[in-house]
Amino acid sequence: MTETVVPEPTPEQAALFARVRRMMLIAGLTTALAVAAVLIAIGYRLLRSEGSTVATDTISVLPKGARIVSTGLAGDRLVVTLDIGGATEIRTFDAHTLKATGRLKFASEP
Secondary structure, rough: OOOOOOOOOOOOHHHHHHHHHHHHHHHHHHHHHHHHHHHHHHHHHHHOOOOHOOOOOOOOOOOOOOEEEEEEEEEEEEEEEEEEOOOOEEEEOOOOOOEEEEEEEOOOOO
16 A cells, blocks of 8 residues: 655744644633633623512501402512501512611601
């Protein structure tokens, strides 16, 4: 069998090959860094997602004779409007933890 002989590259060709290898190495490292950054960002978002909170059961005691008039969401707050013996009261709760965050009472002037 005959073997093809590959001639030795000239010094200019060797310098060009070295330059191309260096540029390919830089391009490969840059691509690997970009892919790693994207994967880290996706992982961070998945671990910190809002939907991964633990469900909690909470009992809030209302005064005797109180009734809930309306409920609603305002940002990250749960707003409950109560009618307590003719007086209106608004209570707010954190939507994630369901802990009471505020109370606003309305009273009529005498």
